[in-house]
Amino acid sequence: QITLKESGPTLVKPTQTLTLTCTFSGFSLDTGGVGVGWIRQPPGKALEWLALIYWDDDKRYSTSLKSRLTITKDTSENRVVLTMTNMDPEDTATYYCAHRNSRKVAARFDFWGQGTLVTVSS
Amino acid sequence: DVQMTQSPSSLSASVGDRVTITCRASQNIAFYLNWYQQKPGDAPNLLIYAASTLQSGVPSRFSGSGSGTDFTLTISSLQPEDFATYYCQESYSTPEMFGQGTRVEI
Numbered sequence: 001q002i003t004l005k006e007s008g009p010t011l012v013k014p015t016q017t018l019t020l021t022c023t024f025s026g027f028s029l030d031t032g033g034v035g036v037g038w039i040r041q042p043p044g045k046a047l048e049w050l051a052l053i054y055w056d057d058d059k060r061y062s063t064s065l066k067s068r069l070t071i072t073k074d075t076s077e078n079r080v081v082l083t084m085t086n087m088d089p090e091d092t093a094t095y096y097c098a099h100r101n102s103r104k105v106a107a108r109f110d111f112w113g114q115g116t117l118v119t120v121s122s
Numbered sequence: 123d124v125q126m127t128q129s130p131s132s133l134s135a136s137v138g139d140r141v142t143i144t145c146r147a148s149q150n151i152a153f154y155l156n157w158y159q160q161k162p163g164d165a166p167n168l169l170i171y172a173a174s175t176l177q178s179g180v181p182s183r184f185s186g187s188g189s190g191t192d193f194t195l196t197i198s199s200l201q202p203e204d205f206a207t208y209y210c211q212e213s214y215s216t217p218e219m220f221g222q223g224t225r226v227e228i
Binding site: 039 | 123152153154156158160165175177209211217218220
């Protein structure tokens, strides 16, 4: 059974750096094809893809946020960490991590965490 | 970046209706298209992947079709639990873009 859970601060100040951790079970990030992605959703708005890391440390980022994002994995601890620098009130959103099954045509996010709401405010 | 455009942005329907949602990509994405359902307060739930493959456990009233740039999600007979927002997502390129969502309401 695959589960994922996001953790991190619920409130950050503008210009601060956000660090979110995705802790998962039921799969390993040293299994070929597997990855973990981050997706966010501002209140009342659509989903936005942020970043993705694969088992072989292939890392992919949103074009518009690439300069602010870093994704890393800790295979031994079953964790993926996303950092976002220079936070702004427009970054207020629910942040989700999700299991990626493959890099090929059937690539999909088939299991999701519950999400964590991050508010950016002074 | 590939742009994903869903239509309509919202629709009103009744239980038992056949509902169709379309998703158009700004370039050819072959079959790299997924559909998710999201209910208020919940995480998205995968319905369809690779354009037409039903995710395990998803009712057979959901179906997907299309390839290249034009895709469709169909609910053959709308049930009360299907009132939600639906998103398409392409997994062809980086970044992987989501559509803006289609809200299905009564």
